Amino acid sequence: MTRLLVTLDGLAYEVELGAVGGDTCQVTVNGEALTVTVPHPEATVIDMEWLIVNGWPYEIGFDAGLQWLKAYDGLHTVEIQDLNQRVARPRSGDGRVKAPIPGLISRVLVAPGESVTAGQPLIILEAMKMENEIRAPFDGVVQAIGVTVGQTVLRNTVLAEVN
Amino acid sequence: MTRLLVTLDGLAYEVELGAVGGDTCQVTVNGEALTVTVPHPEATVIDMEWLIVNGWPYEIGFDAGLQWLKAYDGLHTVEIQDLNQRVARPRSGDGRVKAPIPGLISRVLVAPGESVTAGQPLIILEAMKMENEIRAPFDGVVQAIGVTVGQTVLRNTVLAEVN
């Protein structure tokens, strides 16, 4: 039995569910029993995009990190906590600054050792003819710059580290 | 170097080609050199459906057995002979009668041991509300009937054998 706390647009739902491998599973949300059908159980999980909950069909888009969910009525933010695992929330102080999209490094505005304040632009990343500022996540000191001007980077390439 | 005799709508073309793994390959057709680009070389082969030949793009549909080819101008029949392999043409006398489509056996018209003539209906296969006659491939004797009335069969299930 998996127990999850699903927070949708800030509203928390306690969800309990058993095996999810087949095309139908029983799910309890805040004590209410629901039947969830996965019409294409054989599809790879990343392709799965619609489910039927108690006879209501939902087409769902979601991001790779399951941070948001797109339903017919627009976007919903999502947080999922596994109540069985009780792992402490990791420190929020990850100072690795990653490329949010692929692109070209057009300028580097700071140097290692320099002090920066939260929100200060560190690097300019050009993609689709737009100039995107990559900013410091918090106040701190630049530990390293991982890229040079003119370099093409992939999504999630570490651009800089701040601590 | 692969050498093939490709017969398209009854017209024969002698084709020579080297490695075909990448996105571009050199092909000689009746002595004329052509460049063939496969825009999605990473796609599984069954999904491949367009190529660029000397700058002319072609969208191509073909059946699982490569017996026909659909291009923008309609259907073309295809036969391919590997000139390097020189395997004799197998005897055409295969008497196994297979289901051309999935469906339901609604009637069996002959019994093992019965003599039949080419084209004689052996079995009625119902699919999509249509009655399809499955006929004898040549004159002969029914060796076996592999199905019973009411049975649902998949494509290529052997329904009967005649020899």
Add this chain to the structure above:
Amino acid sequence: MFTKLLIANRGEIAVRIIRTCREMGIHTVAVYEASDRSSLHVRLADECVALPGPQSYMEPETILAIAQQYGVDAIHPGYGYLAEDAGFIRACDAAGIAFIGPPAEVVETLRDKIGALEKARAAGIPTVVHSPRSFAEDEFDALREAAAEIGYPVVLKSCRGGRGRGERVVADALHLAEAVRRAQVETQAVYGNKQLYVERAILPAHQVGVQIVADRQGNLIHLGEREGSVVQSNQKIIEEEPALCLTPQRREELLATAMRLAQLFKVENLATVEFLVDDAGRFYFSEIKSRIQIAHTLAEIVSRIDLVREQIRLEAGEPLAYRQEDVVRRGHAIMCRVQAEDPLNRYLPTPGRLRQVRLPGGAEVRVDTYVYSGADVPPHYDPLVAKVTVWAADRPAAVTRMRRALEDLGLTGTPTNLPLLVRVLRDPAFVAGRYSTDLLSRLSAEVTEPDYERVRRDLAAAVAVLYTRRRESFNPQSPDVWATGWHRSSRQLG
């Protein structure tokens, strides 16, 4: 207005009805059978209900029970299935659920096809010569006598609904028995009824239907006529509007006759008044279909009126929003039915999973379908996969627009009749607009284009590359499939 509507159908027409309901703010309930679960109608409805089996779409009790359980206030039957089932309509009436369509009595009158023909003839309207009654399975001798009296060639027709199922042209008495047997098997499968009647065949012919819209207040208008003379296995695979086989004067006569018939039979909601037209332009009343038709998209794209919206409005008791003179008809429209049928295997149905579905887009191209990349064409139903409807200012432009739309349309995973449609759209007789119901048996030999030599050469190169790549990617443990020299005749490929 209704608040919750059940769609008692599947496939493209279910999707089409859901779309209008969503535009009208009406909550939709879809029904589906297991093999149909990937259909778009299930995904797009507000609620969806699983049916016990493939036959359930045509089971009045099953559908009505679901309608009551889900508290709907209206049922849209689409075409086929329960669309012309008077008993079902009465059951809906009794349950206080609106049936989107004509009253039971109208349906009953119209489904008695021989009675309808006689009533029309009594009103002075020309009809096709037909047998005075229909015949049960054990009345073959009587049927044969009726056919002899009418004179060959004759057409066998089902007493039940349309869509051409069971219809067969019989050239002479010798072929009658076998034709009757086959027609009965088919009508039994489709309509659950084997009763047949006989008509004199008109060959070559044109099939013309007039779209009628009628309110409960007694007003009715027509939205013009369409011609469906490109026929395969009795199904109209290509239809166009306006009809090509009519002179302007004949067109006016035919439209006026259709209006008279619609009034005579007191049609309500949507109906199509159907005629056969011979090569001289004479027309004969054939029947009235009192439901939405597959080809209704032609009237919609020409008139820009949403016929499903009108159906729902009229059933809710609202009057017609248009007078005849408000209806603007200009330009030309063509509709093609894309079906899962194998063009190289006698057009046998080809259910299966579609890998890629790429729909055509751009100006004045409309697609109605229940499939998408990864969806299934289930084995139990009609092979209709998609309808493509185009409009243009004139017929030549509509023909070239349809041709490019069909060339844009990509469907892989299971064979379809697309190559046949493309061939018709390139056929000189079709392009010239000179054809009748025998077009498909007279398709001209391959169209030769200036680039023919280059295209063949390039396709040979492309096929060689595909074949070699495929052979190399296959599992080497079954070399016999791919390594034999004469690939095409290899045993393993059946």
Add this chain to the structure above:
Amino acid sequence: MFTKLLIANRGEIAVRIIRTCREMGIHTVAVYEASDRSSLHVRLADECVALPGPQSYMEPETILAIAQQYGVDAIHPGYGYLAEDAGFIRACDAAGIAFIGPPAEVVETLRDKIGALEKARAAGIPTVVHSPRSFAEDEFDALREAAAEIGYPVVLKSCRGGRGRGERVVADALHLAEAVRRAQVETQAVYGNKQLYVERAILPAHQVGVQIVADRQGNLIHLGEREGSVVQSNQKIIEEEPALCLTPQRREELLATAMRLAQLFKVENLATVEFLVDDAGRFYFSEIKSRIQIAHTLAEIVSRIDLVREQIRLEAGEPLAYRQEDVVRRGHAIMCRVQAEDPLNRYLPTPGRLRQVRLPGGAEVRVDTYVYSGADVPPHYDPLVAKVTVWAADRPAAVTRMRRALEDLGLTGTPTNLPLLVRVLRDPAFVAGRYSTDLLSRLSAEVTEPDYERVRRDLAAAVAVLYTRRRESFNPQSPDVWATGWHRSSRQLG
């Protein structure tokens, strides 16, 4: 008429041009750059030619060399790139290749935006207050003085082509320097030019463009006006026709003014005369775009005239086929731009491969796109992925039709702005038709529906199932990604 035409563009507009050429029987040559190879325009063209790099679409020499090598007799530039490059037009003239668009002199006159504004004002037409000249990168002080003289808020604008790139509203002098720097970076990237000028900002405003069609014989007509006031990053993401911000009387005045301007500047082929309209309904001439626009589909779906066909016909020297009174305008149309942009990440571009593309269908819904299931959104270009245009008899029906079309549209693989578009289509101010260019900054809080509670509960269940299935299917060798309790803040997911 032309026999072979090169499309000097990419993406949806290249596909759109190819479609009309195929309908006209004109042979097409497409150009593409490696990352763009999976685009539909490459697949649908008769011939395709690889370009050396992403910049090549805007290189006059490269394009002209290909045109000559392939023996084309016409070039269609689409929008952007070479559409308003007078030098390129002259080179085409010199090479004897028809450029589908106005003559070089007209383009030159119109691209001198300040000159055009002054010429219009001299003719008595109201214009926005603007700086008397434009400023180079090293003339910041002069630019600041000009801004102070006009009075804040002001708008910075590029001297080069449109599409809003580089345009920035500046609230006060404090923010001018940074805004100028950013505008210059952007205009350099898009147009290869940093020259800026200053206009007085009209806030809130409405952006209205009038579609003009003009032949070489001096005849011109308009196809009505469209409003593009739903603006994000200076791009009109939703446009509609007719404009909502005009009374019938103002509309007539504005259309008449647009016709006068079109004559004044001797426009030829297609052009859009653009105005700013303030909340009181006063309009100010802004500029003329002498090319086809992204939103031309609105005029097409309302008038049912194919504008690309008209462009080609007119360039071939044929006269206008329509008089003003022949143009039928009825109903209402809306167009949305679907863009590859991340709605949760400041709408940053999201190039990548699309897994599933499911286009909406049904009545009066038109889609223009270069993608399909499995196609790439390349990293170097505009994030525009698809345009959805709908028509209905009135605006409320058009709004609900667009809403259902957007809900029908399925795009997975990379985020898009679809959630934003859906939200606008549900916003009360938009639905009521009372909005101006600041709509997106005033979008109402989430729309609460009656079923809100049930939908949330069901989505929570669905997410839980998806999450659990995904976690189970993932490689157990990296448990840290999925097994941490607070999934969202997990380091590994960045």
